[in-house]
Amino acid sequence: MSTEIILKGQVLSFSRSPFDEGTPQDATQVSEAVAIQDGLVVGTGSLSDMQAQLPAAQLVDHGDKLIMAGFVDAHVHYPQTAIIASWGKRLIDWLNAYTFPEEMRFGERAYADEVANRYLDLTAANGTTTVCSFCTIHPESVDAIFSAAQTRGQRIVAGKTCMDRNAPDGLRDTPQTAYDDSDALIARWHGVDRLDYAITPRFSPTSTPEQLEAMGALWAKHPDCLMQTHLSEQVDEIAWVKSLFPQARDYLDTYEEFGLLGARGLYGHAIHLEERERHRLREFGAGLVHCPTSNTFIGSGLFDMNGLMAEGQRIGLATDTGGGSSFSMLRTMAAAYEIGQLRGTPLHATQLLWLATQGSAAALRLEDKVGNLAAGMEADLVVLDLASTPAIAQRTAQAQDLWEAVFATIMMGDDRAVAEVRIAGQVA
Known part of the structure; x- marks a missing residue:
């Protein structure tokens, strides 16, 4: 009927x-x-x-x-729901002190189910109807968020986070298991109902060149999937990347070299970009995701919204929970306005609403759906x-x-x- x-x-x-x-x-x-x-x-x-x-x-x-x-949140970490608003750390210390210990718990399916449902309850209460989430290395964490979204009839993008170095014991996979687990999850979930898969290397420092190469091969096998990662969030992070990849031209090159730069790529933060990186991202039509409450909360820097928009970049907006300090896209829009003011380029209300809906949907290549x-x-x-x-x-x-x-x-x-x-x- x-x-x-x-x-x-x-x-x-x-x-x-x-x-x-x-x-x-x-x-x-x-x-x-x-x-x-x-x-x-x-x-x-x-x-x-x-x-x-x-x-x-x-x-x-x-x-x-x-x-x-409904609001579209283009970059989140649902497993960090319970540690949102944890005090006083910058990126690397945040991961070690808060994120990694919490993510260790998601190998237990019951706990992953509990947090997935709590997260979708909290975001729906704040008007968010579509999210793109990192999970943990555990396939159970992916099954949990997709199952919860499927029960609600909700559109969601998610993927197993892949890390094989610079993470604790018990929170690392390998290039082969990352490929095999992700490939199986794609077969199980991608394109089912309103669910889409994102191939998810966390960021270059936590993946060896061998794992990044494996993720590039997986994306080549499944080019209709999104690929999500992090890029140029903090200055000390960029220095770390340079020490780990001394031959790379810049941070983006650590992805580009392994086939992880493309039109269906999502690059969270993208604050401290070099000119070559900006040119290549625009050339490929990749998606950049602005995470303003996270950028201020952990002291990352001020995103160049107007400059990047003027170049023709594809840009979405996100809470980045739990590095971001709110589940609310309204609060996220307010923070984006405040960062614009600090850069001397305040955003109009229509621009903020567009970023939180059509802009994010376009970054996710879902603008014809949501x-x-x-x-x-x-x-x-x-x-x-x-x-x-x-x-x-x-x-x-x-x-x-x-x-x-x-x-x-x-x-x-x-x-x-x-x-x-x-x-x-x-x-x-």
Whole structure:
């Protein structure tokens, strides 16, 4: 039996990137209603037009709340859920003190299931409907997050993290086991329902050249998979990479040499890029992922959003939990604004919302499926209350237009602003 729903409110969709030439807000359309049938968007427009298309649809009236595509978080570590907001470390010390001890626990399937479900509960409560996650070296950790997402009908990208050096005993694989385990997981999960696999070498310092070569061979075998890793997050990390790969031209070259640079590649952080790296990333159309709360929390640096966008880079936005300090994409957008201010290039509210939806979806090569409200797109939505707290409500009351009101929720909002979340048209 067909499921038909019409949501009424302030329905936001994008007609282009607000980073393109022109006024950012002109990249958006605000309609009165969105029509949904069997988990897909039928269209947006006036209520009467939507009811003409789906005359038997249930009407859900959200008043003046903002209805938009659910948030897309393009770089997370779901196994770090329990250690989010741990004090005082920079990248390498963070991994050794917090991350690696916690990730050791994910060989136990029951624990991985518990954290996977807790993580998806927390992110859904914050309006996030699609995530791209690193797992641990344990295949059980991948099975756990995919099983949890499959039960919820949720679109997700994930992959087994591969590491064969510079990690504790019990948290290393080998080039061959990394290849074999990942290959088996791809066969089990990739393309099933709304699930996609990402080949996942953690980063160059924790993979030998032999393992990076194996991951490049695996990606060549499965070119429709994404490949996710980290790139140029901190200055001392880059120095470490240079010491481990003395023949490499730069950090990116440690991936490029082994076939790990491509259009379906995702490179988290990308803060301290050299000119050659920027050129090659743009040439391949690779995805860069900005993780602002993480970059400030562990002291990594200030991402060059405007400069990279002006070059034509493909950029998404992410919480990077648990190095990032929040599960909320609203807080992540606020941090991206603050970093833009520190660089002298503040972002408009429309640009922030686009990064958290269409921008991230495009980085994941999913822009034809999620991240916008348009006919044929999957009906993953979030409904935002633009007066969710007294502090936000009093600011919204003074707003001269929708964008002032939206900006107040971006800067001060949290999970209380999330009035409803729908995944494939169903209330989450």
